[in-house]
């Protein structure tokens with residue numbers, strides 16, 4: 413049987429940078445592997461070349477249904493790699509390449525668990541579904557959203573595991589594993605200012621739309637978002653703070669007034685991790701694209717700025733408009749258009765499925781661990797499944813000591829994953845399917 417690392421290298425070599433995607437390349441690979449193993453499977457293209465792959469093990473309509481979800485597209489590679497991003501180069505315990513962590517590592521682990529269950533002829537009472545879908549990195553139009561529209565029964569499961577979980581950390585000698593139970597919402601917004609064009613040599617005759625925008629953006633940087641501690645996040649911070657030896661009493665729960673002090677303490681230990689936690693406690697506003705003016709000697713009459721805004725529960729489009737207005741001021745002549753809105757989504761951490769995830773993780777981790785639920789500042793395909801009524805849990809199971817810096821290579825250069833972590837993921841998925849089905 414192929415090893416997870418062998419399959420990961422094969423998958424990295426299939427270029428599925430989205431756009432354009434070409435996920436059918438991966439779907440065909442998966443088809444060959446599953447055909448050889450006698451596993452029932454099919455490919456459904458959301459558009460030409462945009463293949464979604466499905467496989468199934470166990471009875472067609474088992475009473476219990478578990479879904480392994482993953483996406484097969486990757487983001488563009490960018491500059492500055494130490495190796496060919498499509499080579500799957502191995503250096504010691506590490507495999508390099510675009511998608512190694514997001515998400516072809518998980519893809520290889522899910523596939524391996526499926527193959528192992530088939531090879532060992534494990535008699536399943538329930539049905540294991542495996543879906544490697546297209547287009548996650550561009551919003552799922554040819555992937556999960558397409559499938560939920562056309563053939564939702566193919567994804568219908570009691571619960572699903574997917575990407576999106578924080579990677580484990582060790583704090584104060586205690587090892588924490590995480591499950592993503594929710595995702596923040598998005599409210600991508602475009603600000604627009606208008607002015608009056610004139611010759612750049614006599615600017616006082618015009619009205620400069622770019623400087624108007626600069627004033628508005630400057631005002632946004634001063635915005636202090638309201639802190640909201642949802643129960644899962646409060647618990648998470650409490651436990652992490654205590655393990656890190658920060659001043660958190662079990663009798664004085666983390667409060668809105670004290671949370672930044674706690675986060676600053678965690679940031680002193682692991683800044684990347686702590687800033688991820690900080691963004692779970694408030695709406696974030698980040699102006700990321702500005703366009704205005706087209707010639708040095710013309711005063712610009714229009715300027716736009718695209719703002720990435722991420723929301724917590726209770727914050728909707730009206731809330732965003734109000735926040736922007738409060739900040740920029742009504743008088744400023746700035747139009748606001750929310751052009752991409754998706755509300756936050758959640759799955760409960762108080763369910764037998766969630767407890768099973770914790771139990772199986774403890775069983776395969778090979779050490780004493782603590783499991784905690786968290787929410788993710790970013791979004792994955794889990795949000796679409798949750799909206800379709802399928803509980804979804806994000807896992808990021810890794811061996812924490814091996815390559816902590818690797819976490820920062822997701823969507824960046826020199827993306828990589830270590831082989832023991834790949835095996836840990838595969839072992840977890842295999843044990844989960846056995847335990848549930």
Ligand SMILES: [Zn+2]
Pocket residue numbers: 483514515548575
């Ligand atoms: Zn991903």
